[in-house]
Amino acid sequence: MKFACACGNLIPDQTDYLSYAAHLIADQDLYDATAMSERGSSDWWPSLTRKLYQCDSCGRLWIEDRGRELRAFVPEEPAPHFLSSIHGDQWKRILRGEWRDERVIATLPRGFLGWAHLSEEDHATFDDWGLLERAYYDRFEELKKRGILRDAMLTKNGETVHSWGRA
Known part of the structure; x- marks a missing residue:
C-alpha cells in the first residue's frame, strides 16, 4: 500500500521494519491481546491492532479508524519522528543482499x-557480484560487532549463499 499525505509526500507501506509506521492497540484491548497471546493464539494481531503512520515531511499522523480508513491528525508544532523503535540506534536491524545474473x-x-x-543510507545497488558480496560481509560484520543485527541473508539467483539469525 502507498498513500499520499495531505502535504504531497508519498507514504509507502510495502515492507517491514519501517521507522515511520507502528501498530496501535487500544488500552481497552490490551488485556484481550495479552490473554490471547498467552494461549498461543496469533488471531489477536490483525483483529486488535490498527496501523499508524507519521509523514516524514510534515509530521502528520495517519491512524486507521475502526473501519480501517486512515484519518489524519496534524501536530500543533513540528513533530519529531517518534514511531521508530524505543531502542533508537540500538534497534536490531535486518540485512538482505540479493543478486540476479x-x-x-x-x-x-x-x-x-x-x-x-535509522541514521544513514539504508541500501546500495550493484552491477558486480564480487562488490555486492564484499559489501554484504563487511556490513554483516559491522552490524554484528555493534550488536545491532537481528538476522541476515544473502541470495544469488534465488539460492541462499549465507544466512544468520532468524533468516
Missing part, C-alpha cells in the same frame, strides 16, 4: 543490499 528489468541493477538503519 539476469536483470529483471533492463534498467535496474542486478544486485541490491539493504539494511534497516
Whole structure:
C-alpha cells in the first residue's frame, strides 16, 4: 500500500521494519491481546491492532479508524519522528543482499543490499557480484560487532549463499 499525505509526500507501506509506521492497540484491548497471546493464539494481531503512520515531511499522523480508513491528525508544532523503535540506534536491524545474473528489468541493477538503519543510507545497488558480496560481509560484520543485527541473508539467483539469525 502507498498513500499520499495531505502535504504531497508519498507514504509507502510495502515492507517491514519501517521507522515511520507502528501498530496501535487500544488500552481497552490490551488485556484481550495479552490473554490471547498467552494461549498461543496469533488471531489477536490483525483483529486488535490498527496501523499508524507519521509523514516524514510534515509530521502528520495517519491512524486507521475502526473501519480501517486512515484519518489524519496534524501536530500543533513540528513533530519529531517518534514511531521508530524505543531502542533508537540500538534497534536490531535486518540485512538482505540479493543478486540476479539476469536483470529483471533492463534498467535496474542486478544486485541490491539493504539494511534497516535509522541514521544513514539504508541500501546500495550493484552491477558486480564480487562488490555486492564484499559489501554484504563487511556490513554483516559491522552490524554484528555493534550488536545491532537481528538476522541476515544473502541470495544469488534465488539460492541462499549465507544466512544468520532468524533468516
